Amino acid sequence: MTASTTQRTTAKSAKSRIAAVGAIAVAGTLLLTGCGDQTKSDDSTKSGSKAAPLADKLPKEIRDKGVIRVGSDIAYAPVEFKDKSGKAVGIDPDLAKAMGKQLGVKFEFQNGTFDTLVTGLKSNRYDLAMSAMTDTKDRQNGVDSDTGKKVGEGVDFVDYFNAGVSIYTPKGKTQSIKTWDDLCGKKIVVQRGTVSHDLAKSQAKKCPSGKKLGIQSFDDDQQAQTRLRSGGADAGSSDFPVAAYAVKTSGGGKNFQLVGDQVEAAPYGIAVSKDQKQLRDAIKAALDAIIKNGEYDKVIAKWGVEAGAVKSATLNGGK
The missing domain is CATH 3.40.190.10 (Periplasmic binding protein-like II)
Structure with a gap:
């Protein structure tokens, strides 16, 4: 989103790129209440089981914990928001749940304001940031888009959607x-x-x-x-x-x-710290797996956003 390195997207021009796609085909109620500290996904598979074919691709410490901590601004329906029970729902939680089956771990969504998610990665509060975050070169390189100055080491992205x-x-x-x-x-x-x-x-x-x-x-x-x-x-x-x-x-x-x-x-990307390449590659493999097995398309169709679907996972595809 902004000119800073913690934005969802960075805008350098405002020319029209694509026509508006079909309206979201789901009914629901936007919750206007405050978000809690964290919401856990309710689906996991034990690491190493036949049902989690990609578990061994994860770093050992994450595989042993069985949890991937996901920083997210859980107030951005339908990408991520909270239902009446306080559970994180939406496009991102559904995709994370499907990837968790491949990796044998839970994706635990932890709520935070959007402009603090990248710093949360740097401080090791989160393992990933997944929050409709647009992949841009400035974010990859840790550059403040307003000033053009280097403000951090940047992050890597696994791109999973276009919007x-x-x-x-x-x-x-x-x-x-x-x-x-x-x-x-x-x-x-x-x-x-x-x-x-x-x-x-x-x-x-x-x-x-x-x-x-x-x-x-x-x-x-x-x-x-x-x-x-x-x-x-x-x-x-x-x-x-x-x-x-x-x-x-x-x-x-x-x-x-x-x-x-x-x-x-531009592409939405799952942000990963530059020093977590094994985790980054595991996420890419899991995303490719759910694209191949059809789970990705089911999630995208559920939320009526087929026009933004991708055919494969891409690393750092933003411009």
Whole structure:
């Protein structure tokens, strides 16, 4: 998401890349309550069993613990969010569950704000970060996209999905907004540290005198949506799957509508520390395995996001 190395995506231009894909085909309720400290997946397979063919690819310490700790901002439906029981659900938890069967471990999702996930990897709080995080060269290299300066060692990515960014408005109140240029003189809500936030800052610099773009940033996307529903802004922006899910579910589909096309299509990646190459390669092998056996396609179809599916796992494919 932002110009920093802890963003979901980094935006360098706002040209349209792909048309908006079909709306999310699942019904659900976005939870607006606070997230707890962690949520565990409920599926595991014992390491070394025939049902976990890739267990031996994991580092021994992780294999012995039987757990992979996953840092995630669990408030980004439908990619990851909490159901009524407090369990982490969505695209990422479902894919992690399928990979866990291949590796013989549990993927334990631990909640954190998005802009702290990479630092959580560096401090060994998490083994992975899986949170609709866009793979970019700046993140790979540990570069702050705003300043162009080196701020860390960077991370490796196992790419598993493709998504762009969308704008949405209150339903029936588009004010002729279709592109980012149309936002000049308006107010937009975004999640802090995301590509939407970065795009908004970039657009604000382009707006002519007297037509300032007002930017309101929040800790999570649900807070931004709440602000837009209350009439405090003219538009919001999120990664397409999230924007489409909000349009589908908020107020039973009566609160928001998508406007214009997606921009900045790019891969989501599972982030791994540079010094954890064995773990990185094990995750890649597990992702390739579930793509091959069809479990990946089942998850993608369940959440109605087939247009973002990949055919194979890729290492550091972001630009």
